Amino acid sequence: MRLAAFTDYGLRTLMLLADAPETATTTAHLARRLDIPYNHLAKVVQDLARGGYIATQRGAGGGMKLSRPPGAIRLGEVVRFLEQRHAMVECFRSDGGACRLTPGCRFRSKLAAAREAFLGELDKSSIADCAHPGPEVAAP
């Protein structure tokens, strides 16, 4: 099972923001800290803003901050939001997919329960629990 790189980057962004929730940060600054291309991270930031996780302010002294207290943002909630465009398997697609076993399948509901167990486990922790302190040291 894989999470999309986009989801991974979104989580990294929130982990950095959670360390200093009152300080506005720019996409350029985060892109350098995370060593992720600016254009890629800008799309992630846009999605996080759309989801109500961060608030952005333009102009001098502007930037982004978390829009909710980091302790109130559960990890499972974030993963559920960022992964919503990815179907777990074919039959979870919005068009239902074309699996020949879908009528009468006894696996689908078990997979859905497993996904809930995954997200439920993540929901035990918040972004505050994963705040990433200080400027990390670059690999030598």
Place this chain on the structure above:
Amino acid sequence: MRLAAFTDYGLRTLMLLADAPETATTTAHLARRLDIPYNHLAKVVQDLARGGYIATQRGAGGGMKLSRPPGAIRLGEVVRFLEQRHAMVECFRSDGGACRLTPGCRFRSKLAAAREAFLGELDKSSIADCAHPGPEVAAP
């Protein structure tokens, strides 16, 4: 979170085999029933044989069968085996990935726990619980 199509196809194969565990079936027959390209399914079957889930026998009357009772094959075990070549996120790769947050990351262990919750939920059921009966009706 996504499972690879390869994993999905492997599970579909086992669900069909579990319905008649004593009857040898060919890859060609399964490919037709599942409407999956023969060459793709042949690789899936090869992997399932390598994992000890099915036994294949060549020649007239040959084919594949489950190599263990379907009630003894847990779903989580199968998913773990088929997904082993896919890292959940970058830092789960065998080379450790290049995430700048890896030193001191507080998210990785929570993600590992969530994966165990996912697989543990699947392990509550066996392939026998998901046996797919009879030749399914094709969509109109």
